[in-house]
Amino acid sequence: MRNDWRIYLFFVFVFFIGSGVLARLFSLQILDYNHYSALAQDQHQIYQEIFPQRGEIFIQDLSIKKRTGQDYYYPLAVNKEFYQVYLVPKNIPEENREALADKLSLILDLDKDVILQRMNKPDDPYEPLKHKVEKEITEQIKNLEDEGVGISSEIWRYYPNDSLAGHITGFVGMDDNGKIGQYGLEGYYENELKGKDGFIAGEKDTAGYWIPSLGQEFKPAEDGADLVLTIDQNIQFRAEKELNELLEKWQATSGDIIAMNPKTGAILAMASRPVFNPNE
Known part of the structure; x- marks a missing residue:
């Protein structure tokens, strides 16, 4: 009888240990199933998203159509290849940071203190510095021949006519999910313009290479x-020019001009002030 308490204590101990194991198994197999299932799939599956090209926006030139009988369109919003400049702070020795920041500040027209702040992360393998960099600028970056600075290509929206009809097009900006049309046509027709993502998926071996025999x-x-658009480039340009002159003449701060085809109702021009440059 004197050992009964020890047996009782032993069973209590086993009970709590068993309960803990069962609780852990329940958590792994039920509560966290999706998480660990995704981890397992990631170890033997390749999945790569394929991004679509965003639709472009055009305006017409009725004067050319009148002369030739053929439709002629000017691009108002297109996709253009730009470049991103980024830092690899772990490859920048501390004694070189000041001089490199001076050079990058001049080339990229960025504040030197901002550049130094991003450099001062010695274990960081990637720190974005500037987007939408023109190719001519990247040549100057390459001439630095510094392992702490990298360049990658990226596609951004570009508006060849700058502020012309800028209030009509709107612009493409960024949110938590990536690039998205904001305001104007870019925002209103976002679903039609953005397209639909695709993907490629397959099985991979232990080295991370795709296994062709298992298909994809x-x-x-x-x-x-x-x-x-029904907007005519020449009429739009003239409407904006006339509006600028009227605002200057009457010392006004805002105004609008709309030109319409009286037979069809098609909008030929839609000028508005103040305006902005969607490239900026």
Whole structure:
């Protein structure tokens, strides 16, 4: 009888240990199933998103159509290849940071203190510095021949006519999910312009290479639709010019001009002030 308490204590101990094991198994197999299932799949599956080309926006030139009988369109919003300049702070020795920041500040027109702040992360393998950099500027970056500075290409929205019809097009900006149309046509027709993502998926070996014999799943990306406006480039330009002159004459701060085809109702020009440059 004197040992009964020890037996009782032993069973209590086993009970709590068993309960803990069961609780852990329940957590792993039920509560956290999706998480660990995704980890397991990631170890033997390749999945790569394929991004579509955003649809472009065009305006017409009725004067050319009148002369030739053929439709002629000018790009109002297109996709253009730019470059991103980024830092690799772990490859920049501390004694070189000051001089490198001076050079980058001049080339990229960035504040030196901002550059130094991003450099002062010695274990960081990647620190973005500037987006939408023109190719000519990247040549100057390459001439630095510094392992602490990198360049990668990226596609951004570009508006060849700058502020012309800028209030009509709107612009493409960034949110938590990536690039998105904001305001104007870019925002209103976001779903039509952005297209649909695709993907390629397959099995990979222990080295991370695709295994052709196991096949693959492929869904091509669907590019966005183009928009062709009834706006005429020449009439739009003239309307904006006239509006600027009227505002200056009457010392006004805002105004609008709309030109319409009286037979069809098609909008030929839509000028508004104040205006902005969607490239900036």
